[in-house]
Amino acid sequence: MNRTRLDRLLGGLDTDGYLLDASQDDANQLYLSGFTGPDPFLTLYADGEVHLLVSGLEYGRARTEAAADTVERHADYDYEYGGREDRYDMYARFVADKDVESVSVPPRSPVGTADALRERGIDVVVDGDDALGEVRAVKTDEEVDAIRAAQRANEAAMRAAESLLAAADVAGGGDAPNDGDAAAEAVEPGTLLHDGEPLTSERVAEEIEVTLLRHGCALDETIVAGGAQAADPHDRGSGPLRANEPIIVDVFPRSKATKYHADMTRTFCVGDPDPAAREWYDLTERALEAALDAVEPGATGEEVHAAACEVYEAAGEPTFRTDPETETGFIHSTGHGIGLDVHESPRLSSGAGELEPGHVVTVEPGLYDPAVGGVRLEDLVVVTEDGHENLTDYPLEFVV
Amino acid sequence: MNRTRLDRLLGGLDTDGYLLDASQDDANQLYLSGFTGPDPFLTLYADGEVHLLVSGLEYGRARTEAAADTVERHADYDYEYGGREDRYDMYARFVADKDVESVSVPPRSPVGTADALRERGIDVVVDGDDALGEVRAVKTDEEVDAIRAAQRANEAAMRAAESLLAAADVAGGGDAPNDGDAAAEAVEPGTLLHDGEPLTSERVAEEIEVTLLRHGCALDETIVAGGAQAADPHDRGSGPLRANEPIIVDVFPRSKATKYHADMTRTFCVGDPDPAAREWYDLTERALEAALDAVEPGATGEEVHAAACEVYEAAGEPTFRTDPETETGFIHSTGHGIGLDVHESPRLSSGAGELEPGHVVTVEPGLYDPAVGGVRLEDLVVVTEDGHENLTDYPLEFVV
CATH class of the missing domain: 3.40.350.10 (Creatinase/prolidase N-terminal domain)
Incomplete structure (x- = not known):
């Protein structure tokens, strides 16, 4: 304190x-x-x-x-x-x-x-x-260390989720080597399979949560959402996951010892994303980079948000800045403070004030449309005296 | 609803x-x-x-x-x-x-x-x-079913905890077959060991929580407290557990699907409890039975609490009824309602009102004194038209 x-x-x-x-x-x-x-x-x-x-x-x-x-x-x-x-x-x-x-x-x-x-x-x-x-x-060094440690656990959990997805077979239709499994015959072609059973959002979330417990973290909820579910940023996801669709994995654990949170999102695709999804991923990676570049003391949360919006707007995607009524495109703010609460001050959004050294914020642009699904990428950073330090160490790779 | x-x-x-x-x-x-x-x-x-x-x-x-x-x-x-x-x-x-x-x-x-x-x-x-x-x-049948299902998961978690304790070796001093392990030499005699390492409250809690996740439940906290820690009913427990001491295991998970809670407490002892702890266990088992016998529609929460208090008071143990200032003995109420909250109406305590069919309550007498430790036993029951149904299916056995 x-x-x-x-x-x-x-x-x-x-x-x-x-x-x-x-x-x-x-x-x-x-x-x-x-x-x-x-x-x-x-x-x-x-x-x-x-x-x-x-x-x-x-x-x-x-x-x-x-x-x-x-x-x-x-x-x-x-x-x-x-x-x-x-x-x-x-x-x-x-x-x-x-x-x-x-x-x-x-x-x-x-x-x-x-x-x-x-x-x-x-x-x-x-x-x-x-x-x-x-x-x-505004966090002390000790608080930043607590958040950094929670993000290490989070990275282990994300790796567990990614491994489960990468190892999945695909039912019925040709992409995967093990598509002739007996149990697989009954499920819809394109469904992801794990040990011959459909791989569900719930199963991936369980793997994430068990990994977090093993690393001293607890959590109430995890988002593992594919297909149209991923187009709703607050949908936690349920049921079988499918190949060739973006799958959003958003994990926000809390350290049981320190009570501080971490937060990270990656979007994965097993198989071949269609061109629209691939373009969304590339745009979102650029929006993430642009927003991260803008994070420094004295910059406002509004300016960081604008940096992400500009990438999307230049590509013709709607944002709340260009269309306050839009239900597709970039339909949330760029990020939020994190600490003992998973959502706290400061905000990275329209009207948000100046960043200070010690602020810890998520940076998480994304695009949503039920016709394509959803793509979101989220890192966690601390504002330093001369810029920021990214507390996240996890690659950005779409196809697994 | x-x-x-x-x-x-x-x-x-x-x-x-x-x-x-x-x-x-x-x-x-x-x-x-x-x-x-x-x-x-x-x-x-x-x-x-x-x-x-x-x-x-x-x-x-x-x-x-x-x-x-x-x-x-x-x-x-x-x-x-x-x-x-x-x-x-x-x-x-x-x-x-x-x-x-x-x-x-x-x-x-x-x-x-x-x-x-x-x-x-x-x-x-x-x-x-x-x-x-x-x-x-007052719960509907559907709500009672949700709580019953969460208690099934809780029983699996309690079994996992009990198995871990029962399989533990004891460092240094004679009770266990595997007390000559190299890693064990450095720890205090009497410490419980798992794979040659001290078995901690945190390790047992992790086993409980992973088991609950595998059964569709999440939870924020678990109590695994031995020795003097168990004498504080709200202490979650930490560090190495020891043989010949009561260990309180209190688990209150929430179903991720239904959001309803369950709750159960058992007290275990690895090795030989001393006579005071054994007497406390027997008394607490009788207090639990007496309080359960009193749960029926029309009985008040105060009467159920009194039934537990009377067992303890007859044995000379202090309760809040005989000494409102006491810091040892039976120092909490007999139980609480449970549902979407882990603590909700009705209460089983002094001044509490009449029970109705559909009330779901914990019954959890216990005794506490830093000199002995703590013993608590807790079942979960639903009040029915003509008495109650115990939603808990787990044996009462002290020594494991």
Whole structure:
């Protein structure tokens, strides 16, 4: 945690303190408290100090683990497990005990707590500018190392996925040596086969996820999407994969030890992509290079996004800049910050502000159309004093 | 989803509608919308209908996947990606468009949205009684089947963990056949060994998690805690495991397909537990049986909790009932509801209300003291018309 930046941004707000009511599932809470509590607890930043209020069940672990100046437990406020209003009374006393009469809270803080504190005379102001998110956006060297380590695990997982695809046979129709397998006869020609069974998105995702677990990472979801599914950037993909079609593999694991994320996307094709898909891949590789070239301190997220858009637009592909209504072409932003959250500040999109050293962002242009499918390529980079360092070490090869 | 119960509980509130602003990470949102959107979106229940508002990027998938009566997208309100206030303007128009002037929201809804809607003339009331959580607490047969299937995967994972423990050698001191291994010489006597290396909590957790992935489940965390670590019910465990000590294995996976959770805990000991640990195990097995016997419709969660407490109290072990300040003994509630959330309504604890058919709850008594370690046993049951059905099929055996 960058304490100087924290003091400057949170200390600069017009309230006496900054209050979080959340569990470790909330990245702000994990960052400010340094504590992995599974149930919601309070963290108050006030006068340069971080104060925690946890249940008795968490107290011992919080004192050992948390990056806080003080840790208190419910019993310190004579609260026994009981009603909702008693709990809010305790919260108000905890805040008042630190000489705090007004608190800023993030926009997605619980309204129940905010309303209850207001009823108890504490001014609760929504911090619409997300000061704590802006603190988190600039990483320390230690945080960058955590993200780099997660990306190493991610590369191992991508290799596992690519190997599974490269080793696949093709059912029925001629491209693969082992197309006469008995089990293969029943499936549609062109379907990818693994051990004679159709190779599905789910099977490839399983291989990715098992590999990540073996490398100390966990994850909730993985995208392995081929054909028309790949034309929807948020489709996770399901069912048998097919030869000669682009297959998007987008993996965003989280280190179990550090809780920091990585993110990478590659697009593969088993067999022969048609000319349109091949052109999309080449364009997207150029858009990735152009956007990466633009990443440096002082450049805006809007400029990086523009660099990717210009490659596509010059080739006649629609983007949100040329057609805000388009449902095909380049239909998302160029990238996002990553850290304890998989999506955080800064953005690489229209209207996005200046990049600073320590920002860690994905760069991920792509093209989508149900008639062709989807192609996306994504690297992960950290902004340095004089440019950027690419944290991704994985080749760009379409046909496997 | 039980639509009759939904209409009764949400329709019975004093507002025109029930509003959610959350992503699929929120169980209420997943339940009411039936949509797996990774970014926050709006769901409004009003006049017996469910209405969704999603971004253009999610629109196609939401129309196909969501369990909603209507799905609209941002463009329907002429909103382009932009400022915060524009977004709240769109939210207010979406709500007003359904003839809704007042909405109930869950206590943990985002305060930024609540305040913004209030500024725009919509009355936002915190639903402190958590009506939607009460709807979710009673499961349909389909939901029970989803939980049962996740518990089958959990049993496979528990077997994998138990096998790894049962096959372990013991370093240095006599119990195991293979204690002369070269790598073992350096480790502390009594340490469990796997392939000559210390067997750690992390290694057992990895085995559990890989097994779960192979069975279609994912999970964020697993508890494998031995020795003094097991005396803290929320400690996930780390480092080498040891012989002759209780090892708590608590696994709470989620089905990737259905999103429903399961939950089970067993306590194992490799070698010879000391008499105190053995007595704790026997007591906890009796507390589990007593609490299970008490689970039936009409019984309160408080009564089920009391049944477990009485076994411990009769043996002289402290509980929160006899000593609210105790840090050893039975220091948590007897169980919790489970479903799309791993912790949800109803509770099995002091003050908890009546059980109903369709409630799915864990029953998990345990004893904790850093001097002995920890013992916990947990089954998962569904309340039926005339009692309960245990959804767990795994033996209770301490010494492996």
